[in-house]
Amino acid sequence: MFAFLLPARKALGHVGRECLSSALARLAPAIRPLQSSRRGVFTIAALGALAACEPIDTSLDRAAPAIDNSAPVAVALLVPRGSANASDEVLARALENAARLAIADLGDVAIDLRVYGTAGSAATAQQVALQAVSDGAKIILGPVYAENANAAAVVVASSGVNVLAFSNNTSIAGGNLFILGPTFDNTADRLTRYAVRQNKGRTVVVYSEDVAGRAGLAAIEGALARNGGTAVGAISHEFSQNGVMQAVPQIVSAVRSGSAESIFMTADTAGALPLLTQLLPEAGVSPATTQYIGLTRWDIPSQTTDLPGVQGGWFALPDPEMSARFRSRYSAAYGESPHPIGGLAYDGIAAIGALVSSGRSDALSRASLTQSAGFQGVNGIFRLRTDGTNERGLAVAQIRDRQVVVIDPAPRAFGGAGF
Structure with missing residues (x-):
């Protein structure tokens, strides 16, 4: 989890506007429907309270695309660029910066990072996710907002491409969709x-x-x-x-x-x-x-x-030690402090790089992503669970x-x- 906090009343995590009836049905019985909040940025209060509008059909699960270790691995990064919202532009830049910082730390592992703007829209997220897969992406990193992440994961599920979203919304996790954000x-x-x-x-x-x-x-x-x-x-x-x-x-x-x-x-x-x-x-x-x-x-x-x-x-x-180290390195590289959730992009690339370094063609499969040893991120250890959620030290x-x-x-x- 990271050094950040926004009023939960103003922004319920970065879960966005969701289909509440679907979401609340998946929560504990004690939770009754309330009006949803407008999409905000990220809060430490990891909210599994809102669900995406369309469940992922796990019957479409297919093997992840094979990795050709003789060439750079194509990774799609979906960021909220192009939404006409100034805060989204800042966030998009920060996520890309953190991802490129992580790539620089991978050593001999070659990543071909391809950045796509979602405009903060679920429809656009679907379009660019399909485009990314068409362009050869082996895995998708992002998007941020939960409904966008769900939309992207649903549309590429049949291709076997896994999605590592920056959301902290546990209700969208599962199938080919994993969330990287910290949870309640x-x-x-x-x-x-x-x-x-x-x-x-x-x-x-x-x-x-x-x-x-x-x-x-x-x-x-x-x-x-x-x-x-x-x-x-x-x-x-x-x-x-x-x-x-x-x-x-x-x-x-x-x-x-x-x-x-x-x-x-x-x-x-x-x-x-x-x-x-x-x-x-x-x-x-x-x-x-x-x-x-x-x-x-x-x-x-x-x-x-x-x-x-x-x-x-x-x-x-x-x-705290690892968080401070990341803030220092990011500031030295880019002349500004990292965005509160920028570290999630670094974590995603770090996990991808660690798996690709194994040399296995199935390095980005569900089984590989959920290996129990986990990964080292900028804020400590983390691992992805088979239900699409995560566990962080x-x-x-x-x-x-x-x-x-x-x-x-x-x-x-x-x-x-x-x-």
Whole structure:
């Protein structure tokens, strides 16, 4: 996961405008339909809450195109260039820059990167995906927005070409479509595993009454069930100041009646987090005795770490050392800081390069993409799962004296500590 955060109310991840009826049917029963949000950029609140409009027909699955190791491997990069949206142009440039930086690091592996603009449109994404396959692409990297990624994957499924999308929307994953963006499930798993080890596994989940909040609730409850924790209560609040204030007495009651050891919040720093962490201690639930845990990044923006209520709180983040190294290298190469999701393009190329270096003709098959050892990305290790989602190595951090302190390092290999 990466150093970025945008208000979830303004932009529900980069999931875009989706077919909600299809999406919500695939979520936990507790999630009920809400009006969808306009497409935004990316948020750490990985939202598996909106689905694409057309499911991928897995009966069309075919063998991936064979790799000819005597020639550069054609890789199509689909970026939101041409949408007339200034932020899309910035994002498109950043993704291409990161991809080319990754190619430069591959050594003897030759990648023929071919960049196509989707204009931020599902229809255009389909057209350019077909064109890319016609041009000889062996794999597609991108697009960003979930409905675009789904559209591209559906139209090329019969060709066997796999798609590594920059989306964090788990509901579109599957078939020939893999998502590279970090997910709620991944973050919730990492934090609940750590909480259980620290005897903080009896938790009250506090979530907002919106799509993001309900998706977060589902992820946390699922992670608790998988990792030996217990949800002793689940309290919702409206996405408003008054809604948060009304929920506080219920949260306090749930903590006390359930002998909760922790409170796991879905709120982000642009939403209810500052108010919750102010009011709960005032109501008698001190972070010194009841561990506060966050599903989102609590260090972005950096001023969040100054809030009295977040002191001692836990959250997950990517390997800080590796993230800093990528930011430094990108800035040196391009004279500007990387876009928050630019690293996903680097990760995609890194994975492709690692597989192609094996010399196998089936290097870009589903079986190869989902090999258990995973890959090394700019923010740490990651691997693609057979269901099209991903798993990333995360660190657990705590805010102490207004500083972010890693209390459980990100794993450097799958199967070790942290997994």
